[in-house]
Amino acid sequence: xxxxxxxIELAVLGLLHEGPMHGYELRKRLNLxxxxxxxxxxxxxxxxxxxxxxxxxxxxxxAPVASVSKRHRIVYQLxxxxxxxxxxxxxxxxxxxxxxxxxxxxxxxxxRTDMEIRLRVLEGRRSRLQxxxxxxxxxxxxxxxxxxQYAAELQRHGVESVEREVxxxxxxxxxxxxxxxxxxAVSPRLHTDQSSPVTRGEEP
Amino acid sequence: xxxxxxxIELAVLGLLHEGPMHGYELRKRLNLxxxxxxxxxxxxxxxxxxxxxxxxxxxxxxAPVASVSKRHRIVYQLxxxxxxxxxxxxxxxxxxxxxxxxxxxxxxxxxRTDMEIRLRVLEGRRSRLQxxxxxxxxxxxxxxxxxxQYAAELQRHGVESVEREVxxxxxxxxxxxxxxxxxxAVSPRLHTDQSSPVTRGEEP
DNA sequence: GTTAGCATGTAAGGAGTTACATGATTTT
DNA sequence: AAAATCATGTAACTCCTTACATGCTAAC
Numbered sequence: 212x213x214x215x216x217x218x219i220e221l222a223v224l225g226l227l228h229e230g231p232m233h234g235y236e237l238r239k240r241l242n243l244x245x246x247x248x249x250x251x252x253x254x255x256x257x258x259x260x261x262x263x264x265x266x267x268x269x270x271x272x273x274a275p276v277a278s279v280s281k282r283h284r285i286v287y288q289l290x291x292x293x294x295x296x297x298x299x300x301x302x303x304x305x306x307x308x309x310x311x312x313x314x315x316x317x318x319x320x321x322x323r324t325d326m327e328i329r330l331r332v333l334e335g336r337r338s339r340l341q342x343x344x345x346x347x348x349x350x351x352x353x354x355x356x357x358x359x360q361y362a363a364e365l366q367r368h369g370v371e372s373v374e375r376e377v378x379x380x381x382x383x384x385x386x387x388x389x390x391x392x393x394x395x396a397v398s399p400r401l402h403t404d405q406s407s408p409v410t411r412g413e414e415p
Numbered sequence: 416x417x418x419x420x421x422x423i424e425l426a427v428l429g430l431l432h433e434g435p436m437h438g439y440e441l442r443k444r445l446n447l448x449x450x451x452x453x454x455x456x457x458x459x460x461x462x463x464x465x466x467x468x469x470x471x472x473x474x475x476x477x478a479p480v481a482s483v484s485k486r487h488r489i490v491y492q493l494x495x496x497x498x499x500x501x502x503x504x505x506x507x508x509x510x511x512x513x514x515x516x517x518x519x520x521x522x523x524x525x526x527r528t529d530m531e532i533r534l535r536v537l538e539g540r541r542s543r544l545q546x547x548x549x550x551x552x553x554x555x556x557x558x559x560x561x562x563x564q565y566a567a568e569l570q571r572h573g574v575e576s577v578e579r580e581v582x583x584x585x586x587x588x589x590x591x592x593x594x595x596x597x598x599x600a601v602s603p604r605l606h607t608d609q610s611s612p613v614t615r616g617e618e619p
Numbered sequence: 620g621t622t623a624g625c626a627t628g629t630a631a632g633g634a635g636t637t638a639c640a641t642g643a644t645t646t647t
Numbered sequence: 648a649a650a651a652t653c654a655t656g657t658a659a660c661t662c663c664t665t666a667c668a669t670g671c672t673a674a675c
């Protein structure tokens with residue numbers, strides 16, 4: 212829930228990794244995915260798509276869409292380059308993976324990463340938040356008593372929120388570890404009904 | 416915890432409303448206040464101060480600081496114009512008050528607003544979040560089952576967080592209303608030990 | 620005396636928003 | 648027939664970040 216960085220590109224790669232899509236739909240899915248704050252504007256999405264076309268990460272799909280709709284729409288799909296780039300970004304472990312902006316998208320596409328990577332990213336994120344908590348608590352001791360009541364209440368609520376997120380991450384980490392022990396490679400409980408992995412009705 | 420807008424200016428006005436301060440200290444206080452996400456950079460703060468000087472919202476304090484420190488520092492203080500502008504911004508009720516960016520700062524300075532304003536802003540914020548919840552939940556019904564497990568978990572956690580914030584706001588609203596009934600004008604429980612409202616040690 | 624932190628700034632540039640512009644198609 | 652919403656785009660602009668540049672002072 213914060214500022215974005217190179218976020219959109221990864222999100223687009225991830226969504227197109229599921230299957231071809233046109234810009235308008237991409238925007239809707241994106242807004243659902245990272246839409247807790249602001250809503251992504253067209254003035255942001257379309258130029259990004261153009262740029263990704265230029266760098267050959269995506270291409271216009273030539274396959275005629277099996278749809279009644281005769282609307283003018285441009286369906287995009289990943290190129291091999293784009294596929295590799297997605298892989299590369301998703302296996303990248305480091306600050307970019309657990310900063311506020313990117314973490315959400317990284318997490319949303321966790322289904323396409325190894326558990327090892329997932330664990331590293333979750334733990335990185337947790338450390339990040341814990342550092343932040345430590346810093347704030349330390350500063351609260353230093354500056355104590357000088358803040359007014361409302362400001363203090365805001366601080367308190369902020370700390371509580373971050374602590375909650377830390378607990379959430381801890382639970383996720385434990386869950387990943389459990390799965391690592393009960394099974395060797397793939398996840399047992401998470402991927403339950405994956406009989407039809409990508410079945411999306413293109414407006415029937 | 417999100418994007419900023421005209422946020423910094425209000426924050427600076429609010430902090431200087433407490434008393435004169437120099438840029439470096441301003442930055443530290445600002446980071447504590449809105450620092451849950453990113454940290455404010457100098458490249459952002461100093462140009463803002465310059466701009467506020469130009470528009471006569473603030474001025475360089477000529478009063479020699481009662482301090483041993485001989486460090487080169489520029490102490491800023493509010494002008495009458497700046498004071499009025501702060502008042503104006505703080506009494507402004509509307510989207511700008513309860514958007515993600517501004518709400519935090521508005522809240523932090525609630526001590527300098529009437530309860531009537533506070534209530535309107537808190538309720539506005541709550542409605543905003545509830546709309547957002549409704550929108551997401553509706554879209555979840557529409558798109559249901561197509562999302563993968565991790566994406567779904569992220570959604571779930573997001574919804575939970577927002578619901579938590581709504582509860583928090585509701586408690587605050589109730590508290591304000593209680594105070595309105597038990598007392599006429601000023602707050603009873605919040606302002607407890609305000610014997611020395613602004614006593615900050617300028618490095619002793 | 621040298622490292623760490625205080626203190627102020629500037630220039631270049633990235634990322635995304637707002638507002639504008641256009642038109643087709645579906646629903647009411 | 649009008650309204651909604653699908654669909655794609657562009658131009659100007661804002662806000663902020665990164666990286667650079669400088670020098671002082673406190674502590675070790």
